[in-house]
Amino acid sequence: MEEMEEDTENNVEKDVEDYVKEQQELELEKAAIRDDRSLVAEEKQQMLEEKERMMMDLRKEQEATEMLTAKFKAMESKLLVGGKNIMDHTNEQQKMLELKRQEIAEQTRREREMQQQMLLQDEETLELRETFSSLQQEVELKTKKLKKVRPHP
Secondary structure (H helix, E strand, O other): OHHHHHHHHHHHHHHHHHHHHHHHHHHHHHHHHHHOOOOOHHHHHHHHHHHHHHHHHHHHHHHHHHHHHHHHHHHHHHOOEOOEOHHHHHHHHHHHHHHHHHHHHHHHHHHHHHHHHHHHHHHHHHHHHHHHHHHHHHHHHHHHHHHHHOOOO
């Protein structure tokens, strides 16, 4: 794309140079016609008018070239992405990407939080089991002692 821009800029510069050269040549020809003593006044007038028309045509061509260049640059800047300017489209995509990143970060935070809660619950469950086990052992131990102390009827 940069090559196209360079080519376009080079072409525009070349067109401007050509325009200036042609304009200078026409001005020189006009001056030569005015200075030429051998020409009749009518011929001089016709030739001057012809040169003036050529200069007008040259100006129109230059204006048309400038308009086309401007149109080209406008089209180039839009590089249609669904009719949107490419910079606007890029900015929009960056905003969407940032929102998605935030959503992912929030989801990851929630997942970590849930994992920590599960670990705490696992630890509490283990403690309860250990407590239950030791209470059960204690009950069994006391039951045995009680049986020893009190014989069965």
